[in-house]
Amino acid sequence: MNAPTAVSHLVPEFHPRPVPQALIDALQSRFGAQCSTAAAVREQHGRDESSFEVPPPAAVVFAEKTQDVADAVALAAQYEVPVIPFGVGSSLEGHLLAVQGGISIDLGRMNKVLSINPEDLTVTVQAGVTRKQLNDEIRSTGLFFPIDPGADATLGGMSATRASGTNAVRYGTMRENVLGLEVVTASGEVIRTGTRAKKSSAGYDLTRLMVGSEGTLGVITEITLRLYPIPEAISAAICSFPSIEAAVRTVIQVIQLGVPIARVELIDHHTVRMVNAHSKLGLREEPMLLMEFHGSPAGVKEQAETVQEIANEFGGNAFEWATTPEERTRLWTARHNAYFAAIQSRPGCRAISTDTCVPISRLADCLLDSVKEADGSGIPYFLVGHVGDGNFHFGYLLDPNDPREREVAEDLNHKLVSRALNLGGTCTGEHGVGLHKMDFLVTEAGTGAVEMMRTIKRALDPKNIMNPGKIFSL
Amino acid sequence: MNAPTAVSHLVPEFHPRPVPQALIDALQSRFGAQCSTAAAVREQHGRDESSFEVPPPAAVVFAEKTQDVADAVALAAQYEVPVIPFGVGSSLEGHLLAVQGGISIDLGRMNKVLSINPEDLTVTVQAGVTRKQLNDEIRSTGLFFPIDPGADATLGGMSATRASGTNAVRYGTMRENVLGLEVVTASGEVIRTGTRAKKSSAGYDLTRLMVGSEGTLGVITEITLRLYPIPEAISAAICSFPSIEAAVRTVIQVIQLGVPIARVELIDHHTVRMVNAHSKLGLREEPMLLMEFHGSPAGVKEQAETVQEIANEFGGNAFEWATTPEERTRLWTARHNAYFAAIQSRPGCRAISTDTCVPISRLADCLLDSVKEADGSGIPYFLVGHVGDGNFHFGYLLDPNDPREREVAEDLNHKLVSRALNLGGTCTGEHGVGLHKMDFLVTEAGTGAVEMMRTIKRALDPKNIMNPGKIFSL
Numbered sequence: 001m002n003a004p005t006a007v008s009h010l011v012p013e014f015h016p017r018p019v020p021q022a023l024i025d026a027l028q029s030r031f032g033a034q035c036s037t038a039a040a041v042r043e044q045h046g047r048d049e050s051s052f053e054v055p056p057p058a059a060v061v062f063a064e065k066t067q068d069v070a071d072a073v074a075l076a077a078q079y080e081v082p083v084i085p086f087g088v089g090s091s092l093e094g095h096l097l098a099v100q101g102g103i104s105i106d107l108g109r110m111n112k113v114l115s116i117n118p119e120d121l122t123v124t125v126q127a128g129v130t131r132k133q134l135n136d137e138i139r140s141t142g143l144f145f146p147i148d149p150g151a152d153a154t155l156g157g158m159s160a161t162r163a164s165g166t167n168a169v170r171y172g173t174m175r176e177n178v179l180g181l182e183v184v185t186a187s188g189e190v191i192r193t194g195t196r197a198k199k200s201s202a203g204y205d206l207t208r209l210m211v212g213s214e215g216t217l218g219v220i221t222e223i224t225l226r227l228y229p230i231p232e233a234i235s236a237a238i239c240s241f242p243s244i245e246a247a248v249r250t251v252i253q254v255i256q257l258g259v260p261i262a263r264v265e266l267i268d269h270h271t272v273r274m275v276n277a278h279s280k281l282g283l284r285e286e287p288m289l290l291m292e293f294h295g296s297p298a299g300v301k302e303q304a305e306t307v308q309e310i311a312n313e314f315g316g317n318a319f320e321w322a323t324t325p326e327e328r329t330r331l332w333t334a335r336h337n338a339y340f341a342a343i344q345s346r347p348g349c350r351a352i353s354t355d356t357c358v359p360i361s362r363l364a365d366c367l368l369d370s371v372k373e374a375d376g377s378g379i380p381y382f383l384v385g386h387v388g389d390g391n392f393h394f395g396y397l398l399d400p401n402d403p404r405e406r407e408v409a410e411d412l413n414h415k416l417v418s419r420a421l422n423l424g425g426t427c428t429g430e431h432g433v434g435l436h437k438m439d440f441l442v443t444e445a446g447t448g449a450v451e452m453m454r455t456i457k458r459a460l461d462p463k464n465i466m467n468p469g470k471i472f473s474l
Numbered sequence: 475m476n477a478p479t480a481v482s483h484l485v486p487e488f489h490p491r492p493v494p495q496a497l498i499d500a501l502q503s504r505f506g507a508q509c510s511t512a513a514a515v516r517e518q519h520g521r522d523e524s525s526f527e528v529p530p531p532a533a534v535v536f537a538e539k540t541q542d543v544a545d546a547v548a549l550a551a552q553y554e555v556p557v558i559p560f561g562v563g564s565s566l567e568g569h570l571l572a573v574q575g576g577i578s579i580d581l582g583r584m585n586k587v588l589s590i591n592p593e594d595l596t597v598t599v600q601a602g603v604t605r606k607q608l609n610d611e612i613r614s615t616g617l618f619f620p621i622d623p624g625a626d627a628t629l630g631g632m633s634a635t636r637a638s639g640t641n642a643v644r645y646g647t648m649r650e651n652v653l654g655l656e657v658v659t660a661s662g663e664v665i666r667t668g669t670r671a672k673k674s675s676a677g678y679d680l681t682r683l684m685v686g687s688e689g690t691l692g693v694i695t696e697i698t699l700r701l702y703p704i705p706e707a708i709s710a711a712i713c714s715f716p717s718i719e720a721a722v723r724t725v726i727q728v729i730q731l732g733v734p735i736a737r738v739e740l741i742d743h744h745t746v747r748m749v750n751a752h753s754k755l756g757l758r759e760e761p762m763l764l765m766e767f768h769g770s771p772a773g774v775k776e777q778a779e780t781v782q783e784i785a786n787e788f789g790g791n792a793f794e795w796a797t798t799p800e801e802r803t804r805l806w807t808a809r810h811n812a813y814f815a816a817i818q819s820r821p822g823c824r825a826i827s828t829d830t831c832v833p834i835s836r837l838a839d840c841l842l843d844s845v846k847e848a849d850g851s852g853i854p855y856f857l858v859g860h861v862g863d864g865n866f867h868f869g870y871l872l873d874p875n876d877p878r879e880r881e882v883a884e885d886l887n888h889k890l891v892s893r894a895l896n897l898g899g900t901c902t903g904e905h906g907v908g909l910h911k912m913d914f915l916v917t918e919a920g921t922g923a924v925e926m927m928r929t930i931k932r933a934l935d936p937k938n939i940m941n942p943g944k945i946f947s948l
Contacts, residue, residue: 119730119835162675173673175682176650191922197831198863199647200900201636201686203907203915203945204927208649208682212675229732256593258703299773357671361593389672426674433677441677448665452934453678459933460926471677 012052012094012435015469016101019058023079027059027103030071034062045084045104048091049151051350051400052435057084057104064109066182066190066221072105073219073465074188080463085215087128087154092353093434095161095214099469105219107156113137114222122179122196124224127156134225143227146171146262149430150336156220161432162212166335169255169388170262170294171228173430178211182222186461196224209456214432215467217460231262231294235304236328237319239311240286244268244371244383246314247287248364251387253310255360259303261388263292268371268383271338278341279334289316289387290335292328335384342382342395349397351382352406354413356420357391357429366423367392370416377408391429417443433471441472486526486568486909489943490575493532497553501533501577504545508536519558519578522565523625525824525874526909531558531578538583540656540664540695546579547693547939548662554937559693561602561628566827567908569635569688573943579693581630587611588696596653596670598698601630608699617701620645620736623904624810630694635906636686640809643729643862644736644768645702647904652685656696660935670698683930688906689941691934705736705768709778710802711793713785714760718742718845718857720788721761722838725861727784729834733777735862737766742845742857745812752815753808763790763861764809766802809858816856816869823871825856826880828887830894831865831903840897841866844890851882865903892917907945915946 027035036042037059046056058081061072076083082102089096098104110126113134117123118141125134132152134145149158149165157163159181164173171177180194183206193206210217241247244266251264267275267288276283291307293300308319322328334341343351358366367385374381374394385392394416396409417427417440427433427440442450450472457474458464464474501509510516511533520530532555535546550557556576563570572578584600587608591597592615599608606626608619623632623639631637633655638647645651654668657680667680684691715721718740725738741749741762750757765781767774782793796802808815817825832840841859848855848868859866868890870883891901891914901907901914916924924946931938931948938948 117833117835119726120833121730121732122833162673162679164673168673172650175673175679176646185922185926189922191926192920193923195895195900195918196833196898197865197900197903198834199636199638199642199649199831199865199903201829201902201904201906202900202911202918203686203924204691204930205636205649205679205682205686206919206923206926208679209930212677212679217678229730252593256595256703258595296776298776302770302772355675357673359591359594359596359670360672361591391671391673421669424670426669426671426676428675429671429673430675432675437676444669444676445680446666448659448663449667449680450677452659452665452680455933456678456683456930459929 012054012097012099014054014099017082019081019101020079023075023081024059026075027061027072030075031061034064034068036060045086045096045106046098048089048094048096050092050094050434051352052094052097054097054099057098057102060104060106062106062109066184069105069184069219069221070188070190073184076103076465077187077463080465082465082468083219084467085156085160085219087157088130088152090151090153090157091161091434092431093436095432095434095470097435099435107154110221116141117196118143120196121227122224123227124222125155126222127220128154130154131158138227142230144230145225145227147174147177155223155225159211159220159223160213160215162430164430166263166265166386168386169264170260174211175208177226178207178223179226180224181207181210181220183210183218183220185218186463186466194224214434214470216457216470217466233297233300234292234294234328235300236292236322236331237304238283239289239316239319240284242315244287245364245368246316247289248367248387250289250311250314250316252360252363254307255388257306259306261291261303261307262294264388265290265335266385266387266392267335267338271342271382271384274341274345274382275334275338278344279337281334290331338382338384339395342397346380346397350400351395351397352409352413354394354416355428355431356416356425357389358420358423358425360390362423362425363387363390366419366425369419370394373412373415377412379405379408389429390425435470438472486528486571486573488528488573491556493555493575494553497549497555498533500549501535501546504549505535508538508542510534519560519570519580520572522563522568522570524566524568524908525826526568526571528571528573531572531576534578534580536580536583540658543579543658543693543695544662544664547658550577550939551661551937554939556939556942557693558941559630559634559689561631562604562626564625564627564631565635565908566905567910569906569908569944571909573909581628584695590615591670592617594670595701596698597701598696599629600696601694602628604628605632612701616704618704619699619701621648621651629697629699633685633694633697634687634689638904640737640739640860642860643738644734648685649682651700652681652697653700654698655681655684655694657684657692657694659692660937660940668698688908688944690931690944691940707771707774708766708768708802709774710766710796710805711778712757713763713765713790713793714758716789718761719838719842720790721763722841722861724763724785724788724790726834726837728781729862731780733780735765735777735781736768738862739764739809740859740861740866741809741812745816745856745858748815748819748856749808749812752818753811755808764805812856812858813869816871820854820871824874825869825871826883826887828868828890829902829905830890830899831863832894832897832899834864836897836899837861837864840893840899843893844868847889848886851886853879853882863903864899909944912946
């Protein structure tokens with residue numbers, strides 16, 4: 001694995017393609033009030049949680065049904081104008097930025113849970129349903145959808161970026177949990193992929209080609225997902241450690257033993273301090289694992305005892321338990337607010353988040369060397385991780401007015417990604433490539449594989465209108 | 475879901491493309507004794523476990539390393555001659571038949587386990603390693619590879635058909651267990667997909683595009699797989715039921731409750747009788763579930779108690795246990811030999827195997843109506859199923875000299891597939907489309923999705939040389 005050849009571009013290039021007035025007129029005629037060209041609406045749809053900025057899309061269509069999406073894409077295809085699908089805007093990688101101009105299709109109004117099949121542990125939703133909404137609507141069935149990337153993202157957006165998050169160590173990612181899709185193709189045709197059967201060998205796996213394609217091959221309009229019975233017993237525990245290394249070595253051993261832990265999150269001492277300040281939690285300001293165990297009461301007890309034993313070997317403290325739903329929610333809310341807690345710890349800052357993921361045996365090597373580098377840089381940061389999967393995020397907290405800080409942070413990220421790739425890992429465990437990791441993708445996958453991706457893109461989207469300029473340059 | 479428009483062709487069409495002598499000369503010059511044109515060798519590589527017959531390939535190249543595959547494909551590409559990858563020939567769907575002529579590439583000599591990473595629960599193998607060989611070679615690590623389609627297939631072939639089998643209910647299929655691949659593309663280029671990291675959002679999921687592509691997009695030469703710790707406790711149990719319905723309803727409830735059962739196989743009373751005759755087992759000749767539980771000793775006990783309780787409700791007998799490895803092996807060998815036991819029960823017959831898979835709640839509907847139809851047809855059959863996944867196989871045992879029987883069997887299969895598709899299922903859970911299910915695939919996926927598959931195929935294999943004529947006509 002060679003080192004990436006260049007630091008990724010700090011500012012995305014903006015090469016707008018013309019958006020003819022005739023298209024805007026046609027959209028307004030077809031969609032009426034469902035189409036907006038108001039500056040505020042366009043601005044809101046032209047950014048995400050990344051630190052990039054380019055001019056916004058020329059119009060926003062608020063789709064209310066699949067046919068709306070199909071018609072908007074067909075019109076855009078007619079005028080060869082880019083189309084960017086929009087959920088809630090929680091991308092961290094610039095997926096929503098109109099780097100080649102174009103129009104935004106907001107799927108937020110397509111927020112119906114279409115059919116629940118509790119006896120098959122499946123549900124079909126429109127793409128604009130968010131994960132929290134889904135779990136609220138299915139609560140009475142005794143089932144839940146585990147994928148939890150932190151943000152209350154739409155399931156369409158989560159599918160498009162192959163999202164995962166805290167529960168993935170046990171339940172897998174969107175890759176494993178999407179059974180089928182409805183997709184509007186680049187020509188405005190509506191296709192379906194997959195079935196509700198749990199497995200299939202029926203032709204190319206179009207479902208998984210679309211999952212993680214970041215809007216570049218089509219617009220996802222419906223999703224059929226796997227659900228899981230809410231475990232009989234759920235317990236969350238916190239364990240503090242004398243060092244990050246001790247915490248990480250505990251996790252490595254837990255995973256290698258095959259303990260079916262449901263969540264195991266690392267939070268470093270800096271970040272615990274930020275979370276304490278933000279959420280008033282009074283946690284011990286040491287590196288910490290936040291864990292959750294799912295199963296039968298006996299199974300949960302057995303898992304927890306095994307993990308506590310391993311933690312003891314590495315100097316971990318006795319677990320502090322949260323067994324009521326309220327206590328658990330408080331802890332996990334604090335974890336999910338780590339990003340905002342960190343942002344508040346340095347007023348006016350912007351965060352750049354890393355997303356490397358490595359084989360579990362390499363986690364300590366990758367993480368500890370990168371901590372040393374980050375500590376030496378003088379840049380404040382937070383550090384959290386879905387460490388059971390080998391995935392962790394540094395968030396470098398930058399003064400946006402200091403270009404030197406940005407350069408130092410990009411250099412840290414560059415070194416981190418090089419290290420992760422050398423250890424057999426990936427530049428992005430769950431956020432996607434977007435605008436920021438295109439060079440890294442080439443280094444990771446090789447020019448041959450990226451050229452295969454481009455060939456597929458050209459074949460399925462010959463006019464290059466589906467979220468162009470993301471994943472690879474084209 | 476419409477009904478399939480036509481009964482699948484009983485005899486594959488044979489449209490050979492010319493294989494110039496210049497290609498044969500070039501292959502013999504490059505490969506010497508690794509290239510054979512002997513009739514017996516070609517015959518052996520021109521058939522599989524399907525009941526189809528067409529003339530064999532013009533030559534067989536015995537690849538010993540990836541570069542051999544790359545060179546053979548590059549030469550075939552130069553002369554626009556089809557290439558058919560060959561493992562052990564255990565396909566049930568005609569994948570190995572040279573319906574457009576061409577050459578076979580035998581990967582059987584590429585049988586090295588390249589690297590075992592026990593601490594990461596991963597292994598990288600050459601494509602010709604079989605699943606049993608893999609499990610033998612990794613035994614000392616305390617890990618195992620669970621995917622078990624019955625036949626001792628190569629891992630390349632299992633990847634290419636998205637195979638699964640008895641353990642899939644707990645461990646998933648090849649879709650979930652392949653982390654990365656090395657693939658020779660249609661131009662003879664070598665690419666890599668995926669990494670050893672457990673998850674990734676780095677671009678299109680080329681790994682899962684290749685898994686299940688049946689050799690039509692490239693030749694898989696290396697595979698990185700997930701492994702699992704051998705469970706602390708493993709117990710196998712048999713339970714007999716008064717009816718197929720009682721057995722199936724038990725399984726449905728077990729799955730709906732989320733019991734993490736590792737294997738749950740249905741064997742109907744006809745098939746138990748055949749297995750008894752073949753393997754001298756003395757099993758009670760009633761519909762039967764053959765189950766396996768994996769976990770900690772306490773966990774296995776808990777699972778088994780839950781399942782026994784459910785079985786009792788449906789009139790199931792007390793479990794008969796097999797706890798020693800030898801007893802378990804004897805039972806599972808008998809299960810895997812069901813196919814051969816059935817063939818022997820009607821001397822001279824050939825079997826056509828069905829492969830539908832439906833959402834678990836529809837399993838009883840789909841299965842019981844199809845049993846009625848099969849019983850009414852007068853055709854002898856066996857019936858086994860990975861019923862925890864909603865997947866089951868009828869094997870119609872046909873007199874090859876009686877075209878009427880073949881027609882009746884095709885009609886039974888046609889009705890079964892229509893039923894499965896109407897119930898939200900798939901025409902193939904694990905065998906692949908091959909030659910036999912092309913019409914069914916169109917009905918299942920729709921013309922739009924199949925056209926998307928064709929578009930991808932044309933883009934990645936513009937000369938249509940990679941196992942052409944499989945999955946869809948082209």
